Every structure is written in structure tokens, then in C-alpha cells.
Amino acid sequence: MSSFYSGEPKYLISVDCVIFGFDKDKLKLLLVKRMRPPQEGDWSLMGGFLQKDEQLEQAAQRILTKWTGLEQVFLEQFYTFSELDRDPGARVISSAFYALIKIEETDKELTKKHNAEWIDIDKLPELIFDHLRMVQMALEIIRHKCRFEPLGFELLPEKFTIPQLQKLYEAILQRKLDNANFRKKILSMKILKKLDEKDKEFSKRGAFYYQFDQVKYNKLNTSGSLFEI
């Protein structure tokens, strides 16, 4: 049956991952200093070639795990790049994914071992190939998407405070939000579970910890009304 396709060209396919994290009120990106040619010493996203027994999503997961130790994280394909000369080494079609992860859950040893570093989103170094374009496209998408889907919680620890959540949205959306109105809005959705424990790191009074309630969110979502910041 494959004879119908004989004669058609074949291509190398790679997967590149734009990995976002949040730390100290800043949106960060996990980048790696290439330890091997081509362009040894330059910064790049983490990537790898699609293997015969896997699909793109699995390859992306494999790469993410290799660099962070994490499994089961928010990981989505967003575009496949195919410019003829995007990789000067060969014609490589690259499917790009973005991941939103909780930095504190990553395997620091692994990150260090692979020469990867968390870089502030507005202090990016030069990146190889079309990786900067990938980052920009991913940013644009999550900036839009975070307003309609509960992405924010993917970047925070299991337990977080409302002010922390607000800081995260301010970092993603690049603008100040009114704290009273933000609190009202997020609490009115009834998708957070209040814990009776406080975080006193940032204030004397302390801020209550909350947890995202996936079950309540699913109900909200299927009932038609939707999450919106």
C-alpha cells in the first residue's frame, strides 16, 4: 500500500520546546547553552529529533523530561516551522511546543547537568536558528490564552496566594492590575479552594494560601460560563 507514496520526499523532523516558568515575580524561560556543534556555545531551546516509534507530543514530553525531570505537565504544540533554511545544517522541519511548569518541582541537578538555565523573559540572549521567533509566537499565544483558560495555575506551586497569582498575571500580561478587582474576579469564579494557612513571606499580615480546584473549573467550563481575566 505504501507504494502509492513512493517517490515522495522525506524529511528530518525535530521538536523544540519553549519552557515557561515563574519565579520572583518574573516570567522565565528555560534555555540551554549548546554543548555540541552546530553553533556550540550558543543559546537555544531544548529540542530533539522525532524518533520512529513516537509521535510529536511524545517527543516533546521526552525532551521536557530529559531537561527538567518532569512528567504530566501542561504541554501544547503551537506551530510547525518549515522554512527551507531555518537550520543551516540540513532541511529540518520543526514542530514547536510550549510548556508551563512549576520551577520548584524541576530536577535542578538535571537542569544543571544539561547546561540549562532559567532566563528572564525580557533579558533573552541571542538564540540560534528561528528559536527567537518560536519564543515570540509562544508568548503571544499564552498572553492571549491565559485570559480565557486557567493556565496561570500551571506556573505556580500547588499552594499559592491571591497576590502571587496577581503578580503572575501582571508578568504575563505586562500590565498592573487592581488588586481588589483582581481578587473579586478570581474569587467570583469559585474555582479556588481556600486553605487555612498563610504565607507570611511578603507581608506581616500574611496572605491565605489557595489551591486551584480542577473539578470546580470543569463544572464552570461545561456549564457554559467561562474563565476570563
Added chain:
Amino acid sequence: MSSFYSGEPKYLISVDCVIFGFDKDKLKLLLVKRMRPPQEGDWSLMGGFLQKDEQLEQAAQRILTKWTGLEQVFLEQFYTFSELDRDPGARVISSAFYALIKIEETDKELTKKHNAEWIDIDKLPELIFDHLRMVQMALEIIRHKCRFEPLGFELLPEKFTIPQLQKLYEAILQRKLDNANFRKKILSMKILKKLDEKDKEFSKRGAFYYQFDQVKYNKLNTSGSLFEI
């Protein structure tokens, strides 16, 4: 330099196009009855293999032109499908695009010659491979996207009436809209140019024709305020 990549597997890459049109108040899809194996006689999206000298976007445009005669239309990549057995004939990675086109501008001869037909979106036949999944994903995306970007105008003739535009949005969003409120909203954006010509096909009074004003839209867009239905 390509020696760094030697030993990595290569794949067939195809492009599939989900082509949307709008006619008689119905959202439609251009589908084709396969004239050659595999699965001869079955319905499918229009597709083709990525050629050596082109990138995915160009391949999609080539395929679109082949079946409709159109160039310069709204065409966007939305996902790359890579399930191991998605095509029983061989391992084929397929990048899927959706197109929004004005049916009346298509080359009817060409469509007919290639055995393609416009099918009502809620009367879809069985589709080969994972093409139904592609259609569903594309639908989901344009349903969301049409609320924030002026996609609608891509599906209507250059000149259209407000009631026509409303019918289109009702078809995409699958719900009735209040005609007075719809009119107010769309006109308040000031992105339409009123012509002094009426369409009297659907009412005795007749409805004024309007044109989408891309320049005004760009101003609206860059000035921060945004299109929203």
C-alpha cells in the same frame, strides 16, 4: 555540517486543508471524493505531500489553488498530526491548515473537475484517516477566533449586509444573536464602510451593503482596543 544529523529518521510530510465557505446561511466545507487509492471513493480533505522546494504554508497554498483557483486567501496552519497509524499506507506526518474563502470567487470548473463538493458543516459524511478530527479541531479554533479577530469577512463577498454578517456569525457560533445588538456592536467598531446601495433579495425595504475596511481595522487593532463579538 549535515553529518551531525546523520542517522536520524526521515518522514513523509503531507499538508491537509480544511476549507470553509459560507452559502445560504450555512457554514460549508469543501470535501473531495478520492479518485485514487488508498480508500478510493471515500471523502477526504484536500491534501498533498510537502515538496523539496517549498515550506508548509506554500504547500497549503498550492493545494488550495489546485482545488479552488484562489490565491491570497485566509490560510492558517493549526496543528500537525503525527499518530503512528493515522495513515494506514505509511507513516505520514500531516500539517493541517484551515482556509476561509469566498465561495463565489472559486473556480467552479476546477472544483468539479477534481470531484470536490461543498458540504454543509452539520451534514458531514465519513472522512478518511483522522480528517474528521482535523475538521473538529479547525471548527473549534475558528469558533473561538472569530470572536476576537475579523475572520467573518473572509467568508462573505466584498459587499455584504449587516443581516448577512449576522447570519454568518450565527452559523459559526451556533446560536441566535439579537439583531439590534449585533448591529450596534459591529457598527460601533467603525471598521465597516457603508455603501449607498441596497440588497433587496431578502426584504422589501432592502439592507444597505457594507465593506470591511482593513485600514480602519488595523488602526483599531494597534490602538489597543479590540474587535470582539
Added chain:
DNA sequence: AGTTTAAAGGTAAAAATAACCTTTATAGAA
């Protein structure tokens, strides 16, 4: 001239948003 119909314009209640102000809990200083 009267009837019918969709287009187009208008209005008022309700809901959501935005701006801003007040109170509260607590650590650390006085």
C-alpha cells in the same frame, strides 16, 4: 391606499468593570 416584512433605530433595566477608599492582621520598632 393599505398591508406586510425585514431593516434599522431607540430605550431602559441589569450586569460587569474600573477606580478608589477603608479596615484588618501582624511583625517589628519604640
Added chain:
DNA sequence: TTCTATAAAGGTTATTTTTACCTTTAAACT
């Protein structure tokens, strides 16, 4: 022990937006 400073959290009000629904209008056809 009391005072002070600060961020958290709650409250108030004006403004804007949305929603539902009603009225008028233009033109074809009786």
C-alpha cells in the same frame, strides 16, 4: 506593652457594557 508600617482583604460608587425588548421606517405587493 503600645505604636507604626505595610500588605491583605473587604467595601463603595460611578461608569460602561450588555441584554432584552419595543418602535419606527422603507419598499414591494396587494
